[in-house]
Amino acid sequence: RQVLATVRDGQVQAIIHVSTGKPSTPTFDGTFHVFRKIAGYSPHRLYYPSYFDGFRAIHGWPQVPSYAASHGCTRVPYWTAKWIFHLATIGTTVIVHH
Numbered sequence: 200r201q202v203l204a205t206v207r208d209g210q211v212q213a214i215i216h217v218s219t220g221k222p223s224t225p226t227f228d229g230t231f232h233v234f235r236k237i238a239g240y241s242p243h244r245l246y247y248p249s250y251f252d253g254f255r256a257i258h259g260w261p262q263v264p265s266y267a268a269s270h271g272c273t274r275v276p277y278w279t280a281k282w283i284f285h286l287a288t289i290g291t292t293v294i295v296h297h
Contacts, residue, residue, distance in 0.1 A: 201265055203257070203273060205286060215279050218263045219295075220255075220271040226295055227252060227271075233291045236284060246277060247284035251293040257283055 205213045220226035231251040241248050246259030257273045259280025268274075273295075275283055287293070 201267065203275065203283075205283075215275055215283070216263060216265065217257075218260075218266065218268045218274040220269050221267045224270040226255060226267075226269070226273060228295050228297055231293045231295070233287045233289055233293060236287075236289065238284070245272065247280040248272075249284055249287040249291075252295075257287060257293070 201217050201219060203215045203217045204211050205215075229252070233249045233251050235250040237245070237248050240246055241256075241258070245256055248256035248258035250256040252271075255271045255273070257275060259277040260269075260274040261277065262268070263274045263276050
């Protein structure tokens with residue numbers, strides 16, 4: 200499933216469809232924390248990225264298919280990118296599980 204769940208106090212608040220890393224450039228399983236954010240576009244044209252694993256980020260992108268298609272990031276639809284950006288403050292826990 201290609202979904203992102205926002206959780207507060209152990210309760211799921213929202214579920215958003217995403218597209219994670221394709222097999223050749225996977226999104227790694229693990230527990231991470233948001234450590235860097237860019238409001239607007241990054242130099243690589245990521246929209247409102249919240250970085251959690253090296254160069255991997257949750258970010259807006261024009262195409263968010265229902266299968267793993269990214270280069271390792273977690274793509275979200277443009278219309279949810281700013282909302283996620285403001286929700287995922289520096290230090291927010293990001294858990295990736297396949």
